[in-house]
Amino acid sequence: MTSLVSAHHVSKQFGSIRAVDDVSFEIEKGKIVGLIGPNGAGKTTLLKAVLGLTDCDGELSVLGLDPFRQRKELMQNICFIADVAVLPRWIRVNQLLDFVGQTHPNFSRARADKLLAETKVRSRAKVRELSKGMVTQLHLAIIMSIDAKLLVLDEPTLGLDIIFRKEFYANLLNDYFDEERTILITTHQVEEIERLLTDVMFINDGRILLDATMDSLSDGYVQLLASGDKAAAARKLGPIAENELFGKSVLLFEGRGRDELAPYGELHTPSVADLFVAKVKGARA
Amino acid sequence: MIAHQLTLIRREIWEHPAIWVSPLVIALIVSMLTLTGQVSVSAFGEAVDLAIVGAQNADEVHRAAIMTGALTAIASIFAFGAWIVMIFYSLDALYAERKDKSILFWRSLPITDAETVVSKLLTALFVIPVVTVVVVMATHLLVLVLTSIWVKFQGGQALHLIWGSARLGDIWAACVACALLLPLWMSPLIGWFLFVSTLTKRAPFLTAVLPILLLPMLEKMLPMRSSFFIDAIYVRTFQPPLFDLSGFERVEQQIEEQFYSGLPGTEGVSLLKHLDVAGYIASPSLWLGMVVCGIFVVGAIYVRRYRDESY
Numbered sequence: 001m002t003s004l005v006s007a008h009h010v011s012k013q014f015g016s017i018r019a020v021d022d023v024s025f026e027i028e029k030g031k032i033v034g035l036i037g038p039n040g041a042g043k044t045t046l047l048k049a050v051l052g053l054t055d056c057d058g059e060l061s062v063l064g065l066d067p068f069r070q071r072k073e074l075m076q077n078i079c080f081i082a083d084v085a086v087l088p089r090w091i092r093v094n095q096l097l098d099f100v101g102q103t104h105p106n107f108s109r110a111r112a113d114k115l116l117a118e119t120k121v122r123s124r125a126k127v128r129e130l131s132k133g134m135v136t137q138l139h140l141a142i143i144m145s146i147d148a149k150l151l152v153l154d155e156p157t158l159g160l161d162i163i164f165r166k167e168f169y170a171n172l173l174n175d176y177f178d179e180e181r182t183i184l185i186t187t188h189q190v191e192e193i194e195r196l197l198t199d200v201m202f203i204n205d206g207r208i209l210l211d212a213t214m215d216s217l218s219d220g221y222v223q224l225l226a227s228g229d230k231a232a233a234a235r236k237l238g239p240i241a242e243n244e245l246f247g248k249s250v251l252l253f254e255g256r257g258r259d260e261l262a263p264y265g266e267l268h269t270p271s272v273a274d275l276f277v278a279k280v281k282g283a284r285a
Numbered sequence: 286m287i288a289h290q291l292t293l294i295r296r297e298i299w300e301h302p303a304i305w306v307s308p309l310v311i312a313l314i315v316s317m318l319t320l321t322g323q324v325s326v327s328a329f330g331e332a333v334d335l336a337i338v339g340a341q342n343a344d345e346v347h348r349a350a351i352m353t354g355a356l357t358a359i360a361s362i363f364a365f366g367a368w369i370v371m372i373f374y375s376l377d378a379l380y381a382e383r384k385d386k387s388i389l390f391w392r393s394l395p396i397t398d399a400e401t402v403v404s405k406l407l408t409a410l411f412v413i414p415v416v417t418v419v420v421v422m423a424t425h426l427l428v429l430v431l432t433s434i435w436v437k438f439q440g441g442q443a444l445h446l447i448w449g450s451a452r453l454g455d456i457w458a459a460c461v462a463c464a465l466l467l468p469l470w471m472s473p474l475i476g477w478f479l480f481v482s483t484l485t486k487r488a489p490f491l492t493a494v495l496p497i498l499l500l501p502m503l504e505k506m507l508p509m510r511s512s513f514f515i516d517a518i519y520v521r522t523f524q525p526p527l528f529d530l531s532g533f534e535r536v537e538q539q540i541e542e543q544f545y546s547g548l549p550g551t552e553g554v555s556l557l558k559h560l561d562v563a564g565y566i567a568s569p570s571l572w573l574g575m576v577v578c579g580i581f582v583v584g585a586i587y588v589r590r591y592r593d594e595s596y
Contacts, residue, residue, distance in 0.1 A: 053392070055591075075395040088300070088387035095299055102292040103394050139390075 003061075004029050004150055004182050005050060010058035011206075012045050019045040020056065021206035029149075030179040032196055035186045036276055037203035043186045044083070046203065047154050050184070051080055063149060076105060079148040081139055083155035083186075089128040093121055093138060100142055112145035115175070133164040140168060144176045151176075153185040157192075165189070169196055190273045200272055202279050209279045218269040222258055224251045226265030234264040241278030252278045289396065293404035294412055300381070301374055304413055308420035311366045312427070315359055319428050323435040337441040348450040349554040350541040356456050357556060359428065360421050364463070367417040371409050371468070375475050376490055378405040379483035379585060388589075398590040402479065406582055409475050414464035421460055425453065452554060459556040463527070466565060470525040473574045474518075476581030483585040521574075527565040 005027040012020040020042045027033050037043045049056040052067030052074055060067060065074050087096065093116070101109045116123070119137045127135060136156065143151065157165040173196060177183065187193055200217070202209040212220065226234050231249035235242070237260075239251035252270055253261060261267060270278075298304055326333060340348060379402070382388040391401065429451055433443035468475070481493040501515040540554055565571060 051393075072395050072397050075393065078393075080393050082386075082389045082393075086386050086389040086393075088382070088390065089385055090300055091296075092299075095296075099292060099296055100394065103289060103396055105395070 002029050003027065004063060005184070006059075006061045008059040010046075010049060010056050010060050012042075012049060012054065012056040018206050020049065022058070023203075023206070023208050025201060025208060025211050027182060027184060027199075029182055031198045032177065032183045032185065033199040033201060034190070034193055034197040034272070035184060035201050035203060036190055036272065037186070038280060041203045042206040043203055044154060045206075047080075047152055047184070047186065051078065051152060077149045078152065079143045079146050079150075080152040081136075081143060081154065081156045083158055087127050087135055087139055090126065092124060092126050093130075094123040096127070096138075097123070097142070100146075104146055106147040107142075108145045108147070112141050115141040115144060115171075133160050136160055136164065136168065140171060144171070149180070149182065151181065151183045153183065153187075155187055156185070157187065157189065165192060169193060172196075190276065191271065194272045197272075202276055204280050210275070217272070217275065220255060221270050221275055222253045222256060222261055223268040223270040223274065224253060224261050224265050225249075225268065226251065230264045234261065237261070240282050241274075286400075289400055290404055290407065293396070293401060294408055297378070297405060297408040298412065301377070301408075303370055304374065304408070305416050305420075307366055307370050308363055308417045311363055312420050312424040315362065315424055316427055316431065319431050323431070327435075327439070333439055337436065337439055337446070340446055341442065345450070346554055347541065348446070349452055350538075352447075352450040353452060353456060353540055353554060353556050354538075356425055356428075356451065356453075359424060360456075360460050360463075363417050363421045363424070364467075367413055368471070370417075371413050371471070371475060372478060373490075374413065375405070375409045375478035376482050376493055378409070378479060379589065380485065380489045383483075399586045402483075402582060402586045402589060405479060406475070406578075409479070410468040410472060411465075414468050418460050418464040422457055425451075425456070452556070455555050455557050459560055462557070462560055462562060466527060466562065467525060469575060470527070470571060471522065472578035473581070474522065476578030476585075480581040480585045480588075483588045521570060525565065526568045526570070527560055527562070 003026045005025075007026075008024050010020060010023045011018060023042075023046065035043055035046070045054065048054040049060055050062055050067060052062075052069075052071040055068045062074060063077055067074050091099075097109060097112055100107050100112075113123075116138065119134065119141070121130060121134050121138050121141075127138070130138065140156075157168050160168070169192065172183070185193060185197075197214050199211075199213050201211045224234055224239070225245070225248050227248045231251065234251055235249075237253065237256060240254050241252040243250050248265075252274065258267055382391060392398075429447055433447045436443040436446055477497075478489075478493050482489050485492040497518055501512070501518065504511055504514050540556070540559070
């Protein structure tokens with residue numbers, strides 16, 4: 001496996017605030033990595049460092065390049081959608097496609113035209129005349145027509161309705177993703193992307209709380225639904241989080257075997273959202 | 286690199302239609318004024334006849350000088366308009382993309398910040414003047430055609446009076462020379478506007494203009510009462526060493542006087558001869574100005590490249 005992104009002790013300081021605090025991780029080719037964190041956790045700062053939009057301390061290598069100093073080379077093989085609508089509003093769709101076609105060596109106009117033909121986006125329309133969902137469709141069509149090694153999505157579906165969101169991820173998976181490509185994605189709507197991810201990273205207060213493959217989550221973390229005495233007994237095994245659901249206790253365990261916990265009640269694999277809440281609360285406690 | 290520049294410059298023309306709309310609007314106004322002028326003058330039938338007879342009797346040099354003066358006056362209206370477009374374009378060029386956040390999209394493409402800023406500098410210093418000069422030529426032709434038709438209706442010999450006196454090749458060559466050379470003289474101001482446009486958070490016009498207004502005043506308040514900024518900004522700007530004419534007023538008179546002075550090199554009525562291109566290019570002030578422009582442009586590239594804008 002080759003590392004596409006490799007971070008060693010990466011930090012970024014704004015005044016007295018450490019937005020990213022001594023972070024180390026590797027992202028390998030062919031993965032879909034979810035970067036999950038609350039607002040102000042340092043997600044965007046970390047993504048900006050990966051995209052070469054901001055300088056940082058420590059060692060950061062993306063596609064073997066120094067992202068901040070070799071931005072132009074990097075941008076030939078990276079695409080990104082930021083969390084704010086960033087397509088220029090004055091431009092016409094066909095002008096935008098012409099422009100990207102002439103400046104990006106890995107862009108396929110035929111593919112973009114084909115993708116857009118399936119939407120309501122007309123090629124003579126100006127971006128300001130399109131709805132929010134259509135602007136995202138347009139942006140995604142451009143991104144999907146670029147043969148890039150790494151795609152970075154920062155809250156790509158923010159403000160879109162559920163139909164557009166579902167469609168967005170379906171297109172991404174069916175028409176874009178393959179083992180040659182890698183996607184790094186952040187979102188608040190964890191539930192929607194959970195089944196898409198191969199890997200997940202939790203970030204809070206600039207630190208990585210969890211960096212694991214989705215497969216390993218079901219081995220490492222177990223959710224136990226128990227009541228009464230059984231719950232009290234299970235509590236002695238040291239759950240990392242606990243809450244109540246319909247009068248039952250929901251206990252989350254890390255590193256406990258399923259066989260060990262089975263006698264106490266019903267076992268589940270925790271959702272990423274549950275795990276995330278537990279980890280963040282645990283870190284704050 | 287060059288293909289990239291052409292693509293980037295085309296984007297500037299898409300984003301700022303004022304580059305070609307403004308000269309067209311001026312062309313429309315000039316043509317309308319020519320038409321209405323002719324129609325209203327036609328009411329004074331006898332006086333017009335006399336004027337045409339006068340023109341027919343006047344000598345070649347006088348007619349050519351008057352025609353050159355008139356066409357120069359039209360061109361200078363466009364020059365003034367182009368200067369205003371250049372100012373507002375360069376103030377907007379690196380500001381609008383930050384305001385609408387599209388800078389994040391542009392910067393997601395493999396284009397360097399230097400390429401982008403240079404394309405905006407070239408648009409201001411080269412594209413705007415060249416588009417303007419093309420419209421100037423078209424307007425000259427249109428005004429001459431309108432005037433010929435009018436003269437014909439008044440019973441004059443349009444071909445002889447109008448087309449025989451308009452030294453279009455010479456005037457257009459002078460216009461092209463001015464369009465290519467004069468913006469270089471203005472380049473320090475354009476560089477400053479581009480720099481402000483990438484730096485300021487709001488109100489680029491005020492931010493750019495206030496120092497230009499205040500610095501000379503502050504300087505006068507200092508004990509030494511120096512006038513460095515007044516000289517560098519105001520005196521210099523309005524005195525490009527390109528013309529041997531004193532300003533644009535009474536061009537025809539100056540051309541005629543020169544012609545009759547009998548000095549060597551004044552044969553034939555020619556606007557081009559009044560441009561001192563060699564002296565202009567050799568002027569240290571021109572090169573110093575371009576260095577100042579270069580410093581501002583490097584500053585603009587640096588800010589666009591390294592500023593960590595919250596997104």
